[in-house]
Amino acid sequence: MGWFNRQEGEKIKEQAGEDMVILLHNWKKRKKRLKIYKASLCAALLVSCTVLTGVVYYSIDSSIPSVLNVRADRVENINLGIPARADIVSVSEQGVSNIPQGAVDIDLSKPVTMLASRDASYQMQVKLFGFLPIKQVGIQVIQDQELVPVGVPVGIYVKTDGVLVVGTGQFQGQDGISYSPSKYILKSGDYIRQINGVAVTEKDDFIKKVEDSGGRRIRLTLERDGEEMEVEVDPVRDMSGAYKIGAWVRDNAQGVGTMTYIDADGNFGALGHGITDIDTSTLMHMEDGTLYQTDIVEVKKGMAGDPGEMTGMIVYSPDRVLGDITDNSVRGIFGICNGKALEMGTREAFPIGLKQEIQEGPAQILCTVDESTRFYDVQITAVHLDHDNVNRGIELKVTDPELLELTGGIVQGMSGSPIIQNGKFIGAVTHVLVQDSAKGYGIFIENMLEH
Numbered sequence: 001m002g003w004f005n006r007q008e009g010e011k012i013k014e015q016a017g018e019d020m021v022i023l024l025h026n027w028k029k030r031k032k033r034l035k036i037y038k039a040s041l042c043a044a045l046l047v048s049c050t051v052l053t054g055v056v057y058y059s060i061d062s063s064i065p066s067v068l069n070v071r072a073d074r075v076e077n078i079n080l081g082i083p084a085r086a087d088i089v090s091v092s093e094q095g096v097s098n099i100p101q102g103a104v105d106i107d108l109s110k111p112v113t114m115l116a117s118r119d120a121s122y123q124m125q126v127k128l129f130g131f132l133p134i135k136q137v138g139i140q141v142i143q144d145q146e147l148v149p150v151g152v153p154v155g156i157y158v159k160t161d162g163v164l165v166v167g168t169g170q171f172q173g174q175d176g177i178s179y180s181p182s183k184y185i186l187k188s189g190d191y192i193r194q195i196n197g198v199a200v201t202e203k204d205d206f207i208k209k210v211e212d213s214g215g216r217r218i219r220l221t222l223e224r225d226g227e228e229m230e231v232e233v234d235p236v237r238d239m240s241g242a243y244k245i246g247a248w249v250r251d252n253a254q255g256v257g258t259m260t261y262i263d264a265d266g267n268f269g270a271l272g273h274g275i276t277d278i279d280t281s282t283l284m285h286m287e288d289g290t291l292y293q294t295d296i297v298e299v300k301k302g303m304a305g306d307p308g309e310m311t312g313m314i315v316y317s318p319d320r321v322l323g324d325i326t327d328n329s330v331r332g333i334f335g336i337c338n339g340k341a342l343e344m345g346t347r348e349a350f351p352i353g354l355k356q357e358i359q360e361g362p363a364q365i366l367c368t369v370d371e372s373t374r375f376y377d378v379q380i381t382a383v384h385l386d387h388d389n390v391n392r393g394i395e396l397k398v399t400d401p402e403l404l405e406l407t408g409g410i411v412q413g414m415s416g417s418p419i420i421q422n423g424k425f426i427g428a429v430t431h432v433l434v435q436d437s438a439k440g441y442g443i444f445i446e447n448m449l450e451h
Contacts, residue, residue: 063080063082063385063386064080064082064084064108064126064134064135064137064385064386065137065355065356065385065386066135066137066138066386067137067138067139067140068124068137068138068139068140068356069139069140069141069142069354069355069446070139070140070141070142070354071141071142071143071144071354072141072142072143072144073115074115074144075113075115076113076115077111077112077113078111078112078113078356079110079111079112079356080108080112080356080385081108081109082108082109083108083109083128083129084108084109084126084127084128084129084130084134085106085107085108085126085127085130086106086108086124086125086126086127086137087106087124087125087127088106088122088123088124088125089123089124089125089136091120091121091122091123106124108126120141121138121139121140121141122138122139123136123137123138123139124136124137124138124139142446144351144352145263145264145351145352145449146264146349146350146351146352146425147261147262147263147349147350147352147425147445148261148262148263148345148347148348148349148350149260149261149347149350149366149418149420149425150258150259150260150261150262150268150344150345150347150366150373150418151258151259151260151365151366151367151368151373151417151418152258152259152344152368152373153256153257153258153259153294153296153310153312153368153413154256154257154258154259154270154291154292154293154294154322155254155255155256155291155292155293155294155312155314155320156253156254156255156256156257156270156271156275156289156291156292156325156333157252157253157254157289157290157292157314157316158252158253158254158275158284158286158288158289158325158328158333159201159251159252159286159287159288159289160191160250160251160252160253160284160285160286160287161191161193161285161286161287162191162192162193162200162201162222162223162285162287163191163192163200163201163202163203163206163249163250163251164189164190164191164192164249164250164251164277164280164284164285165182165186165187165188165189165190165191165192165222165247165248165249166188166248166249166250166277166279166280167188167247167248167279167280168180168182168183168185168186168187168188168246168247168248169246169247169248170183170246171236171238171239171244171246172238172239173236173237173238173239174237174238174239174241179236179246180246181233181234181235181236181244181245181246182233182245182246182247183246185231185232185233186220186222186231186233186245186247187224188279188280188282189224189225189277189280189282190222190223190224191222191223191224191285192206192220192221192222192249193221193222193223193228194220194221195209195210195218195219195220195221196209196218196219197219197221201251201287202251203249203250203251206249206251207249210235210243210244210245211242211243211244212243213235213243214243215234215235215236215237215243216235217232217233217234218232218233218234218235218245219231219232220232220233223285233245248279250277250279253275253277253278253284254314255275256294256296256310256311256312256314256413257270257271257333257413257415257416258270258271258367258368258413258414258415258416258417258428258429259291259322259341259344259416260272260332260416260417260418260428260448261418261425261445261448262337262341262342262344262345264349266336266337266342267334267335267336267337268291268323268334268335268336268337268341269332269333269334269416269428269448269449269451270291270332270333270334270416271332271333271415271416271428271430272331272332272391272415272416272427272428272429272430272442272443272448273330273331273332273391273415273430273431273443274328274329274330274331274332274333275328275333283328283329283330284328285328286325286327286328288324288325288326289324289325289326289328289333289335290321290323290324290325291321291322291323291324291325291335291341292314292315292316292320292321292322293315293320293321293322293340294312294313294314295312295313296310296311296312296368296369296371296413297311297312297313298310298311299311299369299370299406299407299411300411301406301407301408301411302407302408302409302410302411302432302437303408303437304435304436304437305434305435306434306437307410307411307412307432307433307434307437308407308408308409308410308411308412308432308437309411309412309413310369310407310411310412310413310414311413312413321338321340322337322338322340322341322344323335323336323337323338323341324336327451329451330390330391331390331391331443331447331448331450331451332416332428332443332448332451334451347366350420350423350424350425351423351424351425352424352425352426352445352446352449353421353422353424353425353426353445354444354446355383355385355393355426355444355446356385357422357424357426358380358383358394358421358426358427358444359380359383359421359422360379360380360381360382360383361379361380361421362377362378362379362380362421363377363378363379363380363396363419363420363421363426364376364377364378364419364420364421365378365396365398365414365417365418365419365420365429366417366418366420367403367414367417367429369403369406369407369414370406375420376398376400376402376403377398377399377400377403378396378397378398378399378400378419379396379397379399380394380395380396380421381395381396381397381439382394382395383395390443390447391430391431391441391443392430392431392441392442392443393427393441393442393443393444393447394419394426394427394441394442394443394444395439395440395441395442396419396429396439396440396441396442397409397438397439397440398410398438398439398440404438407437408437408438409432409436409437409438409439409440410429410431410432410437410438410439410440411432411437412432414429414432415428415429415430415431416428416429416430417429419442419445425445426444426445427442427443427444427445427448428442428443428445428448429441429442430442430443
């Protein structure tokens with residue numbers, strides 16, 4: 001009996017030792033697992049904080065305009081409402097400001113009142129939470145002015161500066177083989193200015209010069225991406241016997257838009273965006289252009305997936321001319337009115353409203369859709385003070401029941417329709433949302449005036 005107990009005791013000790021080793025091993029595993037959990041949790045928290053900081057930083061950065069316009073010799077109230085402070089770091093053309101750093105401390109979380117000299121411009125360093133530099137803001141002093149809103153459809157004819165290459169293609173030669181002489185030589189968006197050193201401005205003239213080449217190699221002087229260059233192409237005879245280089249070209253563009261304003265000097269602005277080539281989607285380089293009186297013959301109502309369109313009839317006759325187009329930029333088309341166009345500016349002039357003065361809420365647009373020019377109600381739904389796209393600083397929604405019934409909201413051809421809020425001229429309609437024709441975008445009027 002005693003021997004049995006000693007044996008059992010040894011077994012119990014042995015088992016207890018094994019259990020202790022297992023417990024110790026499990027405790028080490030749990031401890032290691034706990035460290036991994038802690039490390040993962042810390043990493044997740046760090047990533048979350050980084051992402052949150054990035055989102056906050058981007059949100060605040062995009063709510064601060066890179067350029068802020070203020071009126072000369074006028075008390076301006078600026079209310080950005082962001083957790084940041086700012087210092088003036090330079091004044092006008094003097095370089096670094098002689099004002100001691102920190103002497104002019106601006107709290108951007110509260111409304112700021114400032115009076116700017118007509119001869120000065122400023123650089124303001126904005127610091128997030130008062131210590132983290134986020135961006136520099138240029139404060140430009142501009143002259144206050146009034147503009148007459150027009151809101152009338154106009155016909156647009158623009159002559160390109162040279163012959164625009166729309167694309168290249170192939171054709172069948174007299175030997176039955178397909179040729180594409182311009183492939184890899186010309187590109188969509190090229191502007192051909194000369195053939196063999198002779199200026200060319202008309203599409204028909206360009207085609208004739210190619211046909212008259214007799215198949216001899218031609219030298220083309222062109223502009224590509226802002227740079228002048230020369231290329232050479234060998235024309236080939238097609239099945240009809242005409243020499244071709246396999247390039248689609250264009251020398252003009254036409255369409256219908258809306259005149260936005262007439263200023264005190266008789267200049268106009270229209271569209272709120274530039275005229276782009278329908279095939280290359282590039283801003284057209286313009287040699288000259290003409291504005292024509294037009295009549296709207298049909299309005300296609302917009303719906304989801306189809307923005308709708310105003311179709312106008314343009315008669316290219318001298319008695320229908322409204323003025324000369326002198327500039328085609330991303331901010332719109334601009335030029336000089338003649339007497340007939342000035343007669344369209346019969347409404348009272350409105351003072352311009354700067355982007356920091358625009359509020360979310362009711363506004364109106366001025367447009368012509370049923371042979372009468374009138375104001376329609378819209379709602380400003382968002383204001384982007386520093387949007388990457390200059391033509392989309394204002395988001396709006398048509399709320400006027402009559403306009404919704406007539407057009408479904410915003411349709412093609414309404415680009416340039418003036419936007420008025422609180423008695424100020426704040427912008428112009430530029431785009432419609434394809435999936436919801438009641439919604440669209442607008443450009444700040446101050447951006448149009450910067451052309």
